[in-house]
Amino acid sequence: LPRNLDLEALRTPQSLLHTSKSQPKLIAPFPSHSSSIPPSIQEHAYAISMSWSDLPAELVAGIADRITEHADLxxxxxxxxxxxxxxxxxxxRRRVPLLLLPSQQNSRVNRRLWSLADDxxxxxxxxxxxxxxxxxASPRGWTLAVADDFTATLLNPFTGASESLPALPPSFHDGYQMILRDMVWDRSPDAVMVSQGKGAFFCRLQGDGRSWTPADLSPPARVGSITYCDGTFYLLDKRANKVTAVDGATFAVVVAIEPPDLVMPDRxxxxxxxxxxxxxxxLLLVVQGGCHRSKGLFKAFRADRGSLxxxxxxxADGGIGDRAVFVDHARGFCVEANGVNGVRRNCxxxxxxxxxANANSGWGDWGRYTVSMLDLDDLTTQNLSHGNLLKCLHGRQRPSWSMPNLH
Known part of the structure; x- marks a missing residue:
């Protein structure tokens, strides 16, 4: 098998496919020198057909091992x-998040994804x-792309799908694009929700005349992250540790979850x-704390989604078991540490x-991306910013985790 498999090579000419109501049958073509083979044997050979699903499992696994693109897999x-x-x-093995690195040139078609597995x-x-x-980016493969004129597009880098959205509301506009840099979002199958830090707006994806509508949050909540799951958007106020659950169809508040009892050692x-x-x-609320005199504090709180x-x-044990949490400025999500994807459990x-700082201007014009890993067993932190990731520069933009959908 070739090292870089072209999936087009797996396509079979329609003339070689026998279509039935069950599934296609692959009939092996006879070699060009078949004139020396008795007709009876030729007829028997052509009568032998094989389903795609009958390919040996070892062969299928070998092909899968040579597929490099997530979309192809x-x-x-x-x-x-x-x-x-x-x-x-x-x-x-491939079920591990990729880090989307915003480009310094927005005119580029190709964008960079960093792999935690192999740098x-x-x-x-x-x-x-x-x-x-x-x-x-987001943990379900979709990415929200925003232009300088605040027009927005939903795109999936692994499938090529995209959808146009209206320009973001005026409250997102500022001359230095600091509000835009810190915005948070998520999507459901039917809508997109965004926030610039206070309150939230939603845009329905079905029907014509798309527009951004304020969510009925009274009083307007501070929003530090938006997470969607099974019909509900969860909005987190990171300062107060208060969570607001919003119905994904009506966008009405379902319940407000009061913060847990949490006492930090000092201010x-x-x-x-x-x-x-x-x-x-x-639901899991992960709270990290620390100062220069201590190695840190970690607490995890659990809430039943059926009785928020x-x-x-x-x-009880302060850990998260055989899982890892991936965090960026917009959200966090869990990934199974399955023993083969390189993700460490309880981290x-x-x-x-x-x-x-720019050597000429003295301003912080450019910077670098960083990834760190907190081990919850002993609360030690490991810096993973090395190799290729350390070479990448950014222009006042934040990286975000993207989780390819391989199902």
Whole structure:
């Protein structure tokens, strides 16, 4: 098998396919020198047909191991159940977030994705992002791209799909684009919700005449992250650790979850909160704190999505088990540490960016991306910003985690 498999090579001419109501049958073509073979044998050979799903599992797994693009692997696994099963191990190894690195030139079609697994940087074609200065990824593959004139586009770098959105509301506009840099968002199958830090707006994706409508949050809440799951948007006020649940269809507030009881040692401690939908039935609030005199503090709180009004309960052992939490400025999400994807269990991976002073102007015009890993077993932090990631510069933009959908 070739090292770089072209999936077009797997396509079979229609003349070689026998179509039935069950599924296509692949009939092996007879070689050109078949004139020396008795007709009876030729007829028997042509009568032998084989389904795509009958390919040996070892062969299918070998092909999957040579597929480098996430989109190609997703299409490959959708062919039939036997191909999905045979490529499961390869998909598990690839089930690790990629870090979207905003480009210094917004006119570029290709954008960069950094792999935590091997420190590689892939140039991924994103035609819909051309001319878009700001890119915000998400754990479901979709990316929100925003231009300097505040027009917005939804795009999926792994499938090539895209949808146009109206220009963001005037409250997002400022001369230095600081509000835009810090905006947060998420999407449901039917709508997109965004926030510039106070209140939120939604845009329905169905029907004509798309526009941004303020969500009915009374009083307007401070919003530090937006997370969607199973019909509900969860808005986190990072300062107060208060979560507001908003119905994904009516955009009315369902319930406000009061903050957990949390006492920091003293006011010199810095605190960062992250809301995670850790499973279909559970919310997780991760609170980190620290100062220069201590190695830090970590607490995790759990809430039952079926009874949110009951509030938070502290996770007894302070850990998150065989999972890892990936955090950027917009949100956090859980990833299974399955033993083959290189993700370490009971750890928090944090992506951020810091500015560096320009030698000529003295201003922080450019900076570098950083990724750190907090081990919750001993609360030690490891800097993962090395190699190729350290070479990448940014222009006042933040990186964000993207999770390819390989199902």
């Amino acid at each position: 997703a299409r490959f696994r959708s062919v039939c159940p036997s191909w999905r099963s045979a490529s499961a191990e390869h998909a598990a 590689s940087i892939t140039e991924t074609p994103m035609p819909a992002a051309c001319g878009r200065s700001f890119l915000f 010199s401690w810095l605190r960062e909160s992250t809301l995670v939908v850790s499973s279909a039935s559970e 009004a009951a509030g938070w309960s502290e996770v 928090v991976y944090v992506a951020s960016a810091h500015e560096e």
